[in-house]
Amino acid sequence: MKPGMFSGDDPSKLEETLRESGYKHICGIDEAGRGALAGPVVVGAVIISERIPGVNDSKLLTPKKREELFTMIRHRAEAFSVGISVNEEIDRENILNATKRSVVKSVKLLKVKPDHLILDALKVKGLEIPQISVIKGDRLVYSVSAASIVAKVIRDRIMVYYDGLYPGYGFAHNMGYGTREHFEALKKLGPCPVHRKSFRPVSEYLMEDLFER
Numbered sequence: 001m002k003p004g005m006f007s008g009d010d011p012s013k014l015e016e017t018l019r020e021s022g023y024k025h026i027c028g029i030d031e032a033g034r035g036a037l038a039g040p041v042v043v044g045a046v047i048i049s050e051r052i053p054g055v056n057d058s059k060l061l062t063p064k065k066r067e068e069l070f071t072m073i074r075h076r077a078e079a080f081s082v083g084i085s086v087n088e089e090i091d092r093e094n095i096l097n098a099t100k101r102s103v104v105k106s107v108k109l110l111k112v113k114p115d116h117l118i119l120d121a122l123k124v125k126g127l128e129i130p131q132i133s134v135i136k137g138d139r140l141v142y143s144v145s146a147a148s149i150v151a152k153v154i155r156d157r158i159m160v161y162y163d164g165l166y167p168g169y170g171f172a173h174n175m176g177y178g179t180r181e182h183f184e185a186l187k188k189l190g191p192c193p194v195h196r197k198s199f200r201p202v203s204e205y206l207m208e209d210l211f212e213r
Helices: 011-020 063-076 087-093 095-109 142-165 180-189 202-212
Strands: 026-032 041-047 079-085 116-120 131-134
Touching (some): 011 116, 011 131, 041 142, 079 087, 087 095
Parallel strands (some): 116 131
Antiparallel strands (some): 026 041, 041 079
16 A cells, blocks of 8 residues: 555555554554643654554544543554643744654554554644545544544643643633633733743733733
């Protein structure tokens, strides 16, 4: 199977097709936090063949279910890791490049070297490993779904930690995304150190704060 965008009829059978082609260590990759206003972008990478009931796109699962599945994935995966790019890296490189850098980090941190990658609607250079990008891969490809859970759980834990450091923004609830609560806090408090200052409206509140000094 040639690398690139998946063009088959059934992405759910992609891993099976790859194994039939001789690939043994297929790694699913997905990110969490790409559209948030604060905090890092986190990429999960998972090599897993054992099917765990309930594994799905992390966005379709409750926090409790994600935590339960995360524990099972940790114990049953052949290998898993996360790659993290903090808000300063995102501001410096832009979110797409920071996400791709996190993909590379996550793959290099795996204890088992993958022989094929499956990514969710993303292509990454700098890895000498065949890769296929699948649109909505987090819902359609099992290992990518598992990676989405790993990325989401780890990022949520980081944001809960940040909530303790920077109270008032509701990070433990909104996870850094642009909710009404978050916008009201930005207007009242201004950006904190973990906000992405290159993102609107954070940049606008930052400018307002500078003018008012």
